[in-house]
Amino acid sequence: MSAQSISVIKLSGELEIGRRAEIRAALHVGGGEKAFLIDFSEVTYADSTAVAELVRFHAEAAAAGVPVAVVIGNRQFARLLQYAGLGDAFAIFDSRAAALTFLSGKTA
Amino acid sequence: MSTSARAVVPTAVVALVLIAVFLAAGLYTHRYAALAADATRHVYDVRSLTSDALKLQLDEEVGIRGLAATGDRTLLQPFAAAKAPLEHDFSELRVALAGLDLPEARAALDRAATENHTWLRQVAEPTLLHPHRGAASVQRYGKKLVDAFRADIARVDALLTERATQLSQRLTSAIDRITVLVVGVVIALSVAALAYTVQQVRAARRVAEGERLADQERAQRATLQAAYDAEKRIADSLQTAFSQRPLPALEALRFSASYVPATEETKLGGDWYDVIALPGNKVLFTIGDVTGHGIDAAVTMNRARQSFVTGALFDLEPSSVLERVNNEMAAREDRLVTAIAGVADAGTFEFVYAIAGHPPPVLLEPGRRPRFLDCGSLPLGGFPNTKYAGKRVQSVPGATLVLYTDGAVEHSRNVVEGEELLLSAVASSADHPEVDPATWIHQAIFQGRAVGDDVAILTVGFSADPAVGFVVSADKAQSGFSGRMPGGTQQRKSVEARRLARMPAFAVERAAS
Numbered sequence: 001m002s003a004q005s006i007s008v009i010k011l012s013g014e015l016e017i018g019r020r021a022e023i024r025a026a027l028h029v030g031g032g033e034k035a036f037l038i039d040f041s042e043v044t045y046a047d048s049t050a051v052a053e054l055v056r057f058h059a060e061a062a063a064a065g066v067p068v069a070v071v072i073g074n075r076q077f078a079r080l081l082q083y084a085g086l087g088d089a090f091a092i093f094d095s096r097a098a099a100l101t102f103l104s105g106k107t108a
Numbered sequence: 109m110s111t112s113a114r115a116v117v118p119t120a121v122v123a124l125v126l127i128a129v130f131l132a133a134g135l136y137t138h139r140y141a142a143l144a145a146d147a148t149r150h151v152y153d154v155r156s157l158t159s160d161a162l163k164l165q166l167d168e169e170v171g172i173r174g175l176a177a178t179g180d181r182t183l184l185q186p187f188a189a190a191k192a193p194l195e196h197d198f199s200e201l202r203v204a205l206a207g208l209d210l211p212e213a214r215a216a217l218d219r220a221a222t223e224n225h226t227w228l229r230q231v232a233e234p235t236l237l238h239p240h241r242g243a244a245s246v247q248r249y250g251k252k253l254v255d256a257f258r259a260d261i262a263r264v265d266a267l268l269t270e271r272a273t274q275l276s277q278r279l280t281s282a283i284d285r286i287t288v289l290v291v292g293v294v295i296a297l298s299v300a301a302l303a304y305t306v307q308q309v310r311a312a313r314r315v316a317e318g319e320r321l322a323d324q325e326r327a328q329r330a331t332l333q334a335a336y337d338a339e340k341r342i343a344d345s346l347q348t349a350f351s352q353r354p355l356p357a358l359e360a361l362r363f364s365a366s367y368v369p370a371t372e373e374t375k376l377g378g379d380w381y382d383v384i385a386l387p388g389n390k391v392l393f394t395i396g397d398v399t400g401h402g403i404d405a406a407v408t409m410n411r412a413r414q415s416f417v418t419g420a421l422f423d424l425e426p427s428s429v430l431e432r433v434n435n436e437m438a439a440r441e442d443r444l445v446t447a448i449a450g451v452a453d454a455g456t457f458e459f460v461y462a463i464a465g466h467p468p469p470v471l472l473e474p475g476r477r478p479r480f481l482d483c484g485s486l487p488l489g490g491f492p493n494t495k496y497a498g499k500r501v502q503s504v505p506g507a508t509l510v511l512y513t514d515g516a517v518e519h520s521r522n523v524v525e526g527e528e529l530l531l532s533a534v535a536s537s538a539d540h541p542e543v544d545p546a547t548w549i550h551q552a553i554f555q556g557r558a559v560g561d562d563v564a565i566l567t568v569g570f571s572a573d574p575a576v577g578f579v580v581s582a583d584k585a586q587s588g589f590s591g592r593m594p595g596g597t598q599q600r601k602s603v604e605a606r607r608l609a610r611m612p613a614f615a616v617e618r619a620a621s
Contacts, residue, residue: 016399017444018400047399047400049399049444051486051490052444055490056491075522075524076518076523079467079523083465083466084486
């Protein structure tokens with residue numbers, strides 16, 4: 001599948017409760033997407049709000065049968081997902097290239 | 109007041125300048141007009157001399173013609189009367205024309221005088237001697253001379269008239285120039301005064317606007333400060349009230365806790381811990397952290413904390429407690445909470461705990477390196493009906509379970525380093541029984557550094573030997589602690605002591621005596 005048919009959602013900076021509405025609006029399955037690449041590579045801090053919104057989005061995408069790959073660069077954020085027991089639940093990558101490869105395999 | 113005072117000086121200056129200009133213009137005009145009038149009068153005086161000369165010359169001619177025509181010498185009377193005055197007029201005219209600087213008129217006058225004299229000599233005198241000889245030719249010659257004389261005198265008169273006209277024009281144009289000058293000065297001053305007034309008004313408006321903005325800003329700042337103070341007061345009160353629940357005193361179990369709020373007051377968070385004694389040498393313990401900061405977080409924290417207590421009334425299983433709290437919070441769509449609920453049983457040396465999105469507890473057992481226990485389930489409040497697993501850890505006498513909030517490992521923004529530092533702090537606490545473990549661990553991690561987030565640490569331990577326990581009184585905990593601290597210089601101790609003073613009942617360890 002071509003890169004154009006992958007919907008990319010990018011969020012940067014500190015993902016904390018003050019940005020809950022923004023995060024929720026960004027992490028949204030509109031319908032018609034073939035695959036999602038969630039790019040958190042420039043996130044510097046995250047709290048449980050971001051984790052919960054990611055879980056919510058993941059469930060939504062799973063219901064729609066759309067694969068999701070998540071790019072996370074920040075260790076604190078990765079730890080938070082481990083605390084939430086999600087370390088293995090999501091397809092998490094440390095680079096965008098790896099995530100794209102994964103999505104290409106999924107939708108080929 | 110100041111504005112009108114500022115306006116007085118320029119107004120006075122403008123008025124003075126205007127008065128000076130009008131005075132100067134008036135004086136100049138007056139003086140110039142007087143001079144011009146004198147000159148004009150003089151010219152007209154000279155002109156009356158010329159007309160007098162014409163009349164006298166006519167008298168002379170009339171006398172000679174009368175004599176020539178009739179031979180009657182009585183008719184010579186006008187000639188005789190005119191002769192001397194005409195000479196007098198010539199000399200006066202010469203003087204006057206010299207004064208007027210009219211060389212052409214002077215030349216015309218000289219010609220006229222010469223013609224008169226020629227006429228006297230060649231027409232008048234022969235006629236006087238021989239009234240009837242050659243009368244016709246003489247008279248024709250005489251007429252020619254007289255005509256030339258009249259033309260020259262007329263020329264003088266014309267030049268004088270021209271001079272009078274020039275003087276009059278000069279006066280008019282001088283008055284015009286002065287008028288233009290005065291009007292120009294008045295217009296310039298008016299424009300300057302208008303510009304000055306406009307500039308003054310604008311400046312005054314700017315000053316007023318600046319004052320208004322400054323007032324507004326002061327008011328806003330005061331409002332913000334008041335709101336900030338109010339929030340800080342409330343958050344302080346809530347936090348203090350919430351974290352003051354005393355730890356129970358039991359023979360077989362010992363507890364210590366440390367709560368250090370964020371250095372920055374607005375960052376006051378929603379961390380808590382609780383230990384509740386249960387029948388039969390057992391306790392229920394909880395630790396938790398509400399996302400965000402401020403009053404809302406503190407309120408959610410209190411609500412969650414109460415939910416844990418009431419949840420435990422229904423079912424003591426930590427997993428059931430978490431499930432009950434989660435459903436309650438999810439229904440409210442409240443902030444998310446990470447937490448651990450657990451039961452420590454001093455009869456079986458068993459820890460049972462359930463965890464919700466919270467950093468894993470650390471278990472320290474005698475003679476072993478401290479280790480992280482299992483973790484991994486969703487935070488509370490996000491998803492109703494989430495199942496939480498209870499984890500059972502069989503431990504030993506003297507074991508201590510260390511629970512903490514994320515501030516204890518996220519301080520350096522490098523979680524892995526933070527976790528290693530926590531493990532070594534927990535390990536070293538075993539070698540320092542003179543200091544309660546929670547305080548020791550906090551101090552070993554932060555070394556007196558300012559803390560950007562709230563940090564709560566709770567330890568729950570089984571007594572190795574109930575007789576060996578130690579007691580830190582609440583008073584001592586509030587005023588600081590004695591004994592050697594990790595990296596503990598005097599200064600660090602005093603920093604810590606200040607923190608302790610801010611947070612009463614900061615650290616208490618209870619043990620059986």
